[in-house]
Amino acid sequence: MSAPLTSLDRPNSYIGRSVPRPNAKRLLAGRGRYVSDLRLPRMLHAAFLRSPHAHAKILSINTDEARALEGVHLVATGADLAKICTPWTGTLDHFKGMTSAPQLPLPLDRVVWAGQAVVAVVAENRAIAEDALELIEVDYEDLPIVVDIDGAREAGSPPVNPGSASNVCFRSQLDNGTVDDAFAHAAHVVEEEFSFGRHTAVTLEPRAIVADYDPAAGMLTVHHGTQTPYQFQDLYSRHYGIPEARVRVIATDIGGSFGMKLHVYHEDMAVVGLSILLGRPVKYVADRIESFVSDIHARDHRVRARMALDAKGEILAMDVLDLTAIGAFSTYPRTSVVEGNQVIRLIGAPYRFRNYRATLEVIFQNKVQTSQYRAVGHPIACAVTERLVDMAASKLGLDPFAIRAQNVIADDAYPQTSPTGYRFEALSHQACLNRLHELMNYEGLRAEQVDLRKRGVYRGIGIATFVEITNPSPAFYGVGGARISSQDGAIVSLTPSGEVRCLISVTEQGQGTEAIISQIVADQLGLAQEHVKVITGDTEVTPHGGATWACRGAGIGGETALQATRALKRNILEIAALILQEQPSALDIIDGDVVDAGTRNQRMPIAEIARIAYFRSDTLPPGTQAQLTVSHHFAPQGYPFAFTNGIQGCSLEVDVDTGLIKLLKHFIVEDCGRVINPMLVDEQLRGGIVQGLGAALFEECRYSETGQLMNGSLADYLVPMPMEMPDIVIAHVETPTADTELGAKGVGEAGTAAASACVLNAVNDALAPLGATINSIPITPAKVLKALKRF
Amino acid sequence: MVTNLASRLVSRWDLEETAVKAKAFSYFRAATIDQALDAHARAGDDARFIAGGQSLVPALSLRLQAPRLLIDITHIGELRGVGREGGYLRIGALTRHCEMLSEPLIAEFAPLLHAAAPFVAHPAIRNRGTFGGSVALADPASEFPAMTLALDAEIEIAGPSGCRRVKADDFFIDLFETALQPGELITAVYVPLFKADQRFAFDELARRRGDYALVGCGMLGTFTGEHIDDIRISFFSVGNTPTRVRGAERALIGARLDAERIAAAQGALEGDLAPPESDEVPPAMRLHLARVLLGRLLGRLGEGA
C-alpha cells in the first residue's frame, strides 16, 4: 500500500483486503431478483415483429388478424407510438458536425437494418404474442443496401438516410502539424492496415424491462436491467412527457451488462409506451437471437497506421486513419462515435513521442448500431500501437521489452500530456514492464520457444502495454449536452441499533460495487462490514448520480462513500463527545465502539449513541440535534480523467497445419491506484481478459452481402469458454491518484484493453519464422492458414 | 451448408420468425412402438417423435418446426438397451450420448463410438441426447451418424409396413434427408463387433471443445501386421451428408500403411470430397483440414491406435 489511509492491522480496516461480495451467496443460491423473473399482477407480455430486410420501405402493415387473436391486448405500429413519444437523436454537441437521423420506438415508413423491430404485440403471454406476430403482414419494397465500409464511403453510394449527402456521421482530426516532417527524417517506418471485427456483449441475462404505468397516479415505474437508472429516468420522463419525480426506474440484479445496457433501445422505449397505452405492466425480455440483432455491437474498425522511428529505435511519430461503421443511427444518448474518438486519442498513449496525426471517419451502414461496450476503443488503439511497436522492434533487431523500455514515458516524468492531449497525473509503465518481465519468466519462455521450433512447434510470446481511461469528469458526456451525471451521491445513516445503511447512486452488476462500498463505509466508520447495508439502483430511493459505467464505481462512487462516511463519523463523535464530556478529536471509532483516540480504550458502543440520539434525546444537552443521517455528493475535480496503465503478456502455440491457436498462459501487471479489494480487482481483470481473448480469437458478428447477420445464435457466434481459456497470472503496481482521498482508479476495462493486442503480437511472433503476418481480429483458423498460404 | 443453427435444424433462416416460445402442440407419451407409429399416422404425419429433445426443442422454440403433435418415445422399453446379438452389438435408439461413454459393452465392442462420444456437445446435452435421435436427424456435422458409416452399421427401422434394416451406406441421402420415411422410427443400430485385428481412430478439428467440428473423421481398419486388409473412413462436417471417402480407402486397402500410402490417401480426398461454399470455412480450407486430419489419424493407426 503506497499511501497508508488506515493502518491495516486495525480491526475493520477493509481497504486493501479481499472480502467476499455480500451478494454473492444470495445470487448463488438462486435468490437473485432479475427483471427477467419479475411477475407483476395484471402484467402483459410484448413481442416484436422484426424486419427481414436490411433496408426497405414499409408499404403497408396489416394487423387485423393479429388484433383479433384471443389474448392479444394491443398491436402497435410506429405511428401509434409516435403519438406519445418524442423522437431522439444520438448526437452530442462536443462532437462538432456529427449527424444522425431522429429515431422513434418503431419506424414509420422505412427499416434500416435486418432485425429492426417494426410492430409490437402485447398479449396475455409471450407465446400468444408470438402467435399474433405470425398473423401480421408487412409489405416491403427493397431499398439499396449499404453493408461494408468501402461501399458506404464510395461516391454515389446509396445513402442510409435519404436526403443526406453522404454516409458520413462524423469526421475528426488531430494534427500537431509536425508529422510529415518527422516521417521525412525517420530512419525507419513501419506501416500496417488492421481490421477489427464487429462483436457484441452476449450478457448471460438478455435485455429485460417491465414498464408499469399507473394512469391514476400519473406514475411510471420501470423495472429495467440497466447500469444507469437515473439516465433512463430522465429519458423516459422527457420523451413521454411525465414529470421526472413521477418516473421511477428500478435496476435490481442484472445478469451482466458490460456497457451494452447503457443505451436506449427501440424495444425498451416502445415497452414504456405500450404500458402507457394500456395502463398495465408490460414485460419484454429479448431472446438470444433478438439480442444478437438488436443489442449494440462494438468495434468494427479499419485502421491504417504508420510509425516513424529514428535509427536507435526511438519512436518519432504516428499517423493514423480510423474508419468505423456504426450502423444506421448513432445510439442515444451516448452516441456511436465515442469508440472512434477514443481510438484516435489513445493510440500511442504509453509512449513519449510528440508528433501525431489521426483522422477518424464514422460511417453509417445498414446494420444494427454499434456503441460503447467494455473498454470502448481501447483494444483497437492498443492493438494498433503495440503491433507497430513490435514490427518496429523486429525491423531494428530489438527485443519487444527493450523497445518499450526505451520509449515509454518514464515513471518519474509525470505529470505528462499525451500527443493527443490527454493529461496523465502519474503512470507506472517502467515498473510494470520490469514486473512483467520477471512474472512471465520471459527469458525462460524465449529459450523454450527456440527449442520447440527445432521440433516444428510454433510458440509465440506477445506483450502489450496499455493506458485506460477511468473516473470520467463531465468532459466525457456532460459538456456535450447529455444529461449523464459524472458526480455521485450517497446517503449514510446510523440506524437505531448502531448499524449503517448506505444508499448510493453507483450500481451493482455483479462486479462487487456494493461490496467495495460496504468495505469503504465500514473502514471509514470503524465498524464490521456485516453491519453495513448498501442499497443501490432505485431512483426513488438512492440519490441521483452517474451510476456505473466507464470505470467510475470505485474511483468516484467509492470517494463519495468515503466522504459521506467521514461526515457521519464526525457527527457520531460529536454526540459521543457530548455524552462522554470529551473533545471529539480525542475520540475514534474502532469495531463499533467509541474509543480514546490515544489509548484505544473502549468508551461506549456506537449502538448506545444511536439509542440515546433516537430515543432519549432528552438526556442530551439542550440545543443538541443529532444528525445521524448524512447526504453527500462528490464530483471529480482536478484531472478530467484518472488514467491507469498496465501491461499484459501471453504465451500461445499455433498449429500451423490447422490454424488453431492454443492459449497457454496469460499475464497482467496492472496499476489501478489504490486496490480496495484485491480479490475483486483480480476477478475484474480475469473477466476482462477473457472478453479480450474472446475478441482476439472467437467473437465476430458476420454479415452476408445482403446485410443479414449470419451467426446470430450461441451455436454459431463463438464466445470464449473455459476449455480454451489459459491460466491468468496477475500482479499489481499501485499509484493512487492524488485527486481523491481514496486514491482509487478504475479497473473494469484494463483486462479487455490489451488482451487481444497481446494475442495478436504473440501469433505474429509464432508465425515470424514462417514469414507470415496477421493484421486482423479475430484471428481465425482461416486467417492463419491463409497467411501461411496453406490453401 | 451447416454454418448456422437454423440451417442445421431445418435449413432455413428467416429473421421474421424469431421466437422463443413454441407454437402450441399436443403431447402424447407412447408406451410401445406400435402406439407411437399409430399416433403418428393418426396425426396425418403432422407429428414429430421426441427423444432427447436436444435438437427438436430448440427448433420448436425458434418456431422452425411447428408440428401439431409431439410423440414422446422415451418411455418405450423396446428402444432401450445395449446387447450382443450374433456378430453385432445392438444399440437401442434411446441410448443416450453419455451412455456411449459409460457402457462397457460399447467401449469393448464399438470403441469408435466410445471414442467419438466426448466430442458430442457438452455433458448436459449428452445426458439427454440419444443415439437414435442423432442418427435420425443426420446432421452432416454430427459425430455419430458419420461413425455408423465407418462401422458399416445397420439401422433398424420400424414403420407402418413393418420392420427393416438399412445399411448405413444406404441411409444418408441428402441434407437432413435419410431413408427414414415420415412416421418411421429408428429402433436400434446394429454395429459389427470390434475384432482383435482391427484398429480405429477418431478426431475432429473444432475451434472450441464441444462445438460442431470444422472437420471430423473416424476410421476402422482391419490389419494383418502393418498390411491393411480393409478400411472404412468417414468424415463429417464436409458436405451435405456424413461422407465415406472411398478413393482414400482404395488408396490404402491392400497396402502397407506407410508415409507414401498416407500421402496417396490424402491426395485422393480431392476426388472424395466437395466441400460446399461457406462464409467461414472456404471449400479449399476444409479440404486442406480434411487432409491434415486424415494424415494425423492414419499416423495414429500406424502406431496401432
Ligand SMILES: Cc1cc2nc3c(=O)[nH]c(=O)nc-3n(C[C@H](O)[C@H](O)[C@H](O)COP(=O)(O)OP(=O)(O)OC[C@H]3O[C@@H](n4cnc5c(N)ncnc54)[C@H](O)[C@@H]3O)c2cc1C
Ligand atoms: C448446444 C448443443 C450442442 C450440440 N453439439 C452437438 C455436437 O457437437 N455433435 C452432435 O452430434 N450433436 C450435437 N448436438 C445435438 C445433440 O447431439 C442431439 O441430442 C441430437 O442431435 C439429437 O438427439 P435427440 O435425442 O436429442 O433428438 P431429438 O431432438 O429429440 O430429435 C431430433 C430429431 O430426430 C427425430 N427422432 C428422434 N429420435 C428418433 C427415432 N428413434 N426415430 C426416428 N426419429 C427420431 C425427431 O423427431 C427429431 O426430428 C448439440 C445440441 C445442442 C443443443
